[in-house]
């Protein structure tokens with residue numbers, strides 16, 4: 001049981017309102033086009049998540065949704081941003097191909113100088129998770145193993161490839177969540193990974209919080225942590241106690257409508273990780289320096 005309070009750092013997130021959210025096709029086991037969607041409820045649930053981030057002191061940028069791209073609400077899949085450098089996405093399924101360009105355009109028009117259009121399939125933060133020491137990278141269902149080498153070269157961070165083996169956990173962020181990105185602390189569900197990848201995870205994170213199948217099936221690992229507050233699907237009740245014991249503050253979120261598309265808190269939240277030193281060191285201008293530059 002940890003007694004000291006954990007520090008958190010203010011974050012910048014990119015989110016996309018589910019204005020055009022529908023389930024008209026099925027590209028993961030959670031999607032059933034026969035199931036009705038309550039769109040006003042989906043919007044209200046999404047707004048609640050956005051407002052929670054803002055109330056915690058985080059900045060939320062909004063990406064304009066496009067008609068005909070119902071999965072855009074899962075903004076985490078559109079890119080990976082580390083040190084202000086942006087690796088765009090290349091989606092596996094044709095239904096989502098057009099989203100990649102929308103994200104690239106957003107970054108190019110928002111002061112990001114280093115924006116790379118990827119050569120290989122990668123679904124952004126769906127399959128890339130950033131810890132202090134590594135870039136963890138999922139493969140098996142969506143992102144290509146070739147994208148791992150591409151990300152390592154682009155970000156200059158060691159990439160650890162992890163094999164996903166259960167179709168319900170088709171993205172890394174359904175099975176693993178980084179809790180403390182300054183101290184390499186994670187929580188994960190072992191059953192989503194191959195035996196070899198489980199051994200790698202045990203070696204890298206011997207003290208990880210291990211989720212039960214029940215909490216993983218509630219998409220409890222599709223969570224966002226700022227170092228202290230952990231926003232996670234409220235149905236993942238078994239995770240709340242262990243998180244508190246480690247000094248985190250779990251905050252339950254109801255994104256029930258968006259779960260019907262196969263995503264929850266993390267999927268809706270792309271983290272815009274700035275360069276740690278001067279704002280332009282990683283090629284990105286802060287909004288303040290942008291307005292100074294415009295004067």
Ligand SMILES: CN(C)C(=N)NCCC[C@H](N)C(=O)O
Pocket residue numbers: 027028031071074076077096125126170171173174222261262263264266267
């Ligand atoms: C938590 N996950 C898996 C995400 N990062 N994204 C959700 C994507 C959902 C979309 N219908 C799809 O199947 O691509």
